[in-house]
Amino acid sequence: QKRRFETTAAESTKSSTGRVILVTGTAGFVGYHCAKFFKKRGDGVLGLDNFNPYYPVGIKYDRAQDLEDSGVYTIKADLNDRSMLDHILQEYKVTHVLALAAQAGVRYATKDPASYVASNVAGFVQLLEACRFCDPQPRIVYASSSSVYGLNTVSPFSESHQVDKPASLYAATKKANEMIAHTYHHIYGLSMTGLRFFTVYGPWGRPDMFAFSATIKIHKGEALKIFQGPGGSELERDFTYIDDIVQGCVASVDRIPASTKETAHFKVYNLGNKDPVTVTYMIECLERAIGKKAIKNYVPMPPTGDVLKTSADVSLAEKELDYKPTTSLQDGINKFIAWYDAYYKDGLTKEMASYVFIRVPAMF
Ligand code: NAD
Structure with a gap:
């Protein structure tokens, strides 16, 4: 088992660009796409994931298998396995870390708050601790979230706005990531870029998120629960297509300067679509792509967790990362539905296969 790990990891980290990137959360949605992109352009890439069962793990094993087929x-x-992190960073001479592994989801934070602290706070600190003892220190890009804007009412959200009113524990842990990153930057000279993603969707997306769960319900003819704000107002989200998010992650990795006390860098950017739409509009896009009407059930939004509107000001990322979201919601949804149809054509077989065969070996 150990020999298989060493051989495969050595192959996976072979680089023709000088970059060796540890991507955490590669069995997850965003990590899968970023790792695939890096590998394709010649970077050495190694993935790390604990395959947590927050949502059905079948799709996680399928993502990891697909990545392994592409050489990652x-x-x-x-993340809390510190000796593993030390081993990976040093043995494979990791130059960059794209830290995406986290306990995601706003609403689940009311059910299992401890899992957010364990992964997003304790695990994140372990990762930074492992990085700070490397020589040279890897440069770190990590996922924050639009949720840090919390109960802010000034829209669109800009990085210069105060973010001191988190609406969920998830948001608080993401804000904690930014504060911890800042601390490691100024006391240990680590170069860190935080990325506030705005509601990401697309192929291989998360089954717990609206685009995916609504698609399943529309297919089954089940009613969609749609949250409304005070006075029947509609929730709005700045839904952002995965390829645009990958573009922002890649630009951040490529532009982050090396970590030395003199040149250490600390930045936070919004990565959104700068085009917020109502959830009802999102459903109309799904209906057009699927070719079937949804059954809509409007209910008051829960008292905690959700916010009325998210809207990204991406001018800083445009200026400093050349970030340009280019995918309209309808185009992105069409691509998501095309993937969904292909994935679930033999979906049951695939899901079952993931459970039966342990495709990703447990670690030594
Ligand atoms: P995801 O849940 O699909 O992926 C996260 C992965 O991290 C999962 O596969 C999970 O198994 C893994 N993980 C969790 N805790 C871990 C731990 N302690 N050790 C090792 N692996 C662990 O989520 P995603 O949508 O790909 O999100 C990626 C990142 O972006 C997360 O940090 C998330 O908070 C952030 N984010 C996502 C969105 C979005 O819309 N998808 C929006 C804002 C922020």
Whole structure:
């Protein structure tokens, strides 16, 4: 088992660009896409994921298998496994870390708050600790979230706005990531870029998120629960297509300067679509792509967790990262539905296969 791991990881980290990137969360949605992009352009890439069962793990094993077929190996390990992190960073001379592994989801934070602290706070600190003892220190890009804007009412959200009113524990842990990153930057000279993603969707997306769960319900003819704000107002989201998010992640990795005390860098950017739409409009896009009407059930939004509107001001990322979201919601949804149809054509077989065969070996 150990020999297989070493051989596969060595192959996975072979680089023709000088970059060796550890991507955490590669069995997850965003990590899968970023790792695939890096590998394709010649970077050495190694994945790490604990395959947590927050949503059905079948799709996680399928993502990891698909990545392995493209030459990216995902180590099954937890961020809190510090000796594993030390081993990976040093043995494979990791130059960059794209830290995406986290307990995601706003609403689940009311059910299992401890999992957010364990992964997003304790696990994140373990990762930074491992990085700070490397020589040279890897440059770190990490996922924050639009949720840090919380109960802010000034729209669109800009990085210069105060973010001190989180609406969920998830948001608080993402804000904590930014504060911890800032601390490691100024006391240990780590170069860190935080990215506030705005509601990402697309192929291989998360089954717990609206685009995916609504698609399943429309297919089954089940009613969609749609949250409304005070006075029947509609929730709005700045839905952002995965390829645009990948573009922002890649630009951040490519532009982050090396970590030395003199040149250390600390930045936070919004990555959104700068085009917020109502959830009802999102459903109309899904209906057009699927060719079937949704059954809509409007209900008051829960008292905690959700916010009325998210809207990204991306001018800083445009200026400093050449970030340009280019995918309209309808185009992105069409691509998502095309993937969904292909994935679920033999979906049951695939899901079952993921459970039966342990495709990603447990670590030594
Ligand atoms: P995801 O849940 O699909 O992926 C996260 C992965 O991290 C999962 O596969 C999970 O198994 C893994 N993980 C969790 N805790 C871990 C731990 N302790 N050790 C090792 N692996 C662990 O989520 P995603 O949508 O790909 O999100 C990626 C990142 O972007 C997360 O940090 C998330 O908070 C952030 N984000 C996502 C969105 C979005 O719309 N998808 C929006 C804002 C922020």
